[in-house]
Amino acid sequence: MAIDYFLHGSPLEIVQKLERGVGNCTYLVKDDNNHYICKHLIDLPDESPTAKDARFQTEIDSYERLRETKISIPELLEANSENHYLIKEHIEGELVSDLVSCGAMTTEIFMKAFEFSEDLKAHDINLDYFPSNFVVRKGEIYYIDYEMNAYIDEWDFTHWGIYYWLNQEGMKLFNDTNRLDLLHPDQETPKPRTLGFEHTVAELKALYQHSAARK
Helix, strand or coil: CCCCEEECCEEEEEEEEEEECCCEEEEEEECCCCEEEEEEECCCCCCCHHHHHHHHHHHHHHHHHHCCCCCECCCEEEEECCCCEEEEECCCCEEHHHHHHCCCCCHHHHHHHHHHHHHHHHCCEEECCCHHHEEEECCEEEECCCCEEECCHHHCHHHHHHHHHHCHHHHHHHHHHCCCCCCCCCCCCCCCCCCCCHHHHHHHHHHHHHHHHHC
């Protein structure tokens, strides 16, 4: 059944379908003045209405928790609990996945990622650090999803995310074909390829630690 989307009572027009995940669809939508992002939760197999309501509330709770950290996120403008959709600020900028793919990542981007990931660790939060979840706008990094989990070392930026942010060849293949072959050496596990990146990771970590110590 088609759902109409509204922001503060005014109808929104779908411009483009951006992504379909396991439990949601994401759209670029607009009104007469601006563009926005609509995240619409869809039914999971055998999901009860109560479970879907809880999943929707988790999105809102995650947004509120992330607002207390140093990570920049899009503002939540509307949360429609009846039809289970969120309307968020549209952050116009460059996806980190595109910057990785074209070899345009900078040391400054990595330093900022280390900084907010350290702050998130202090809040017992891990993000989904896959590069397509981040946008760079005017030098600021935005996490454009609200998904988060309890902090575990092996899934943080330093042990997991950074290897995607360094893997230009793998990210280009993923952007072009949606294949993970060069990002995941073992397709059965969500562990990134680390071979060949260890030295660069160590250098970037040392640079960040030196910079942080001087502040």
